[in-house]
Amino acid sequence: MATYELKINGNTHSVDVDPSTPILWVLRDHLQLVGTKFGCGISQCGACTIHVEGNATRSCQIPVSAIGNKKITTIEGLSKNGDHPVQQAWLEHDVPQCGYCQAGQIMTAAALLDSNPNPTDEDIEATMSGNICRCGTYTRIKAAIKTAAKSGSLS
Numbered sequence: 001m002a003t004y005e006l007k008i009n010g011n012t013h014s015v016d017v018d019p020s021t022p023i024l025w026v027l028r029d030h031l032q033l034v035g036t037k038f039g040c041g042i043s044q045c046g047a048c049t050i051h052v053e054g055n056a057t058r059s060c061q062i063p064v065s066a067i068g069n070k071k072i073t074t075i076e077g078l079s080k081n082g083d084h085p086v087q088q089a090w091l092e093h094d095v096p097q098c099g100y101c102q103a104g105q106i107m108t109a110a111a112l113l114d115s116n117p118n119p120t121d122e123d124i125e126a127t128m129s130g131n132i133c134r135c136g137t138y139t140r141i142k143a144a145i146k147t148a149a150k151s152g153s154l155s
């Protein structure tokens with residue numbers, strides 16, 4: 001076991017865990033930040049996507065020992081009141097079906113728009129292709145990303 005001081009959603013959290021523990025399980029089991037979901041555990045589905053230093057990252061494959069001082073953002077910390085432009089667009093387009101994949105989808109979309117505020121259809125498809133939705137909400141996801149991009153409120 002080892003102690004880590006993790007910077008998550010603007011706060012510092014101390015955890016005592018095995019260094020090889022994926023950050024996903026630190027978030028979910030030790031810090032009760034259960035918005036980040038477990039899907040495949042092998043970096044194939046995107047359900048566990050968080051931001052590490054602003055980059056969309058699969059949390060199921062990153063050991064806590066590799067995080068260091070890097071800033072983590074989870075779906076709980078994406079915005080204060082759940083009103084990030086991507087979240088607002090998700091509501092407008094009524095994107096989720098069962099909802100299981102949606103935190104990961106939103107985190108991937110938010111990172112995309114941070115780095116590329118006006119993505120083309122090809123940009124959106126290429127970036128989102130790693131996030132699987134068993135309910136098939138892909139059309140609404142794409143429309144919502146376009147709406148969020150047009151909202152002009154992304155910095």
Ligand code: FES
Nearest residue numbers: 039040041046060
């Ligand atoms: S649970 Fe991490 S990519 Fe599927």
Ligand code: FES
Nearest residue numbers: 098099133134135
């Ligand atoms: S909304 Fe059900 S898996 Fe995507």
